[in-house]
Amino acid sequence: MSGEPLLDVTGVSKRFGGLKAVDGVSLKVGAGEIVSIIGPNGAGKTTFFNLLTGQLRPTEGQIRFKGQDITRLRPHHRARLGFGRTFQISQTMTSLSVLENAMIGGFLKLRGNHAAAVRAMAALDSVGLEAKADRKSSELTLGERRRLEVARAIAMEPDIILLDEVMAGLNETEITEILDLVHRLNEAGKTFLVIEHNLKVVRAFSRRVVVLDRGAMLAEGNAEEVLSNRAVIEAYLGASTA
Numbered sequence: 001m002s003g004e005p006l007l008d009v010t011g012v013s014k015r016f017g018g019l020k021a022v023d024g025v026s027l028k029v030g031a032g033e034i035v036s037i038i039g040p041n042g043a044g045k046t047t048f049f050n051l052l053t054g055q056l057r058p059t060e061g062q063i064r065f066k067g068q069d070i071t072r073l074r075p076h077h078r079a080r081l082g083f084g085r086t087f088q089i090s091q092t093m094t095s096l097s098v099l100e101n102a103m104i105g106g107f108l109k110l111r112g113n114h115a116a117a118v119r120a121m122a123a124l125d126s127v128g129l130e131a132k133a134d135r136k137s138s139e140l141t142l143g144e145r146r147r148l149e150v151a152r153a154i155a156m157e158p159d160i161i162l163l164d165e166v167m168a169g170l171n172e173t174e175i176t177e178i179l180d181l182v183h184r185l186n187e188a189g190k191t192f193l194v195i196e197h198n199l200k201v202v203r204a205f206s207r208r209v210v211v212l213d214r215g216a217m218l219a220e221g222n223a224e225e226v227l228s229n230r231a232v233i234e235a236y237l238g239a240s241t242a
Contacts (some may be wrong), residue, residue, distance in 0.1 A: 084158030
């Protein structure tokens with residue numbers, strides 16, 4: 001990584017009473033990277049995302065984005081600076097149309113329905129949902145709803161998009177569609193930080209992988225070296241199985 005990182009996390013921790021859900025994590029993400037975060041259930045991955053986007057405030061540590069200290073900023077301020085996000089559980093609004101769901105992202109930086117709709121349609125086109133713009137989002141498949149969430153994030157014009165298990169519950173065809181989508185957006189300049197459980201997908205997805213276990217960083221490196229690391233295998237399978 002050359003120059004100043006887009007995202008610079010230093011010694012971030014989060015305690016809930018006596019539980020340290022995130023424990024001294026440091027991470028730098030450069031513009032144009034795809035970085036995967038993996039780890040067993042309960043490792044602190046989604047909590048870490050919530051610290052980055054402002055849903056939670058860290059107990060310790062600092063978060064810098066585009067050179068600015070954002071550790072204490074509220075979520076909407078971070079979104080305006082350039083954070084986009086999807087959630088582990090689908091957050092589409094089923095009573096609204098596909099276009100209206102995508103427009104929610106556009107309204108972050110735009111005023112007026114027309115401007116937001118134009119941006120939303122461009123975002124839907126980028127994820128292959130423009131033909132379903134007038135449909136209720138409740139009519140979409142799970143894979144399409146996942147793509148709609150990405151479109152809503154794109155409509156915010158983010159510099160970095162955080163994907164929280166965006167491929168969970170998808171079949172092989174839908175996973176391939178999401179992989180192709182992320183690679184296209186990455187080639188167009190978008191940066192991605194991705195939580196993913198499917199290790200086969202991680203191998204195809206990311207040049208750099210970070211492993212969390214019990215809130216702490218266990219390993220970092222390219223996919224092959226990380227996924228062959230004995231400590232990582234033990235974290236997933238248990239020491240006796242590994």
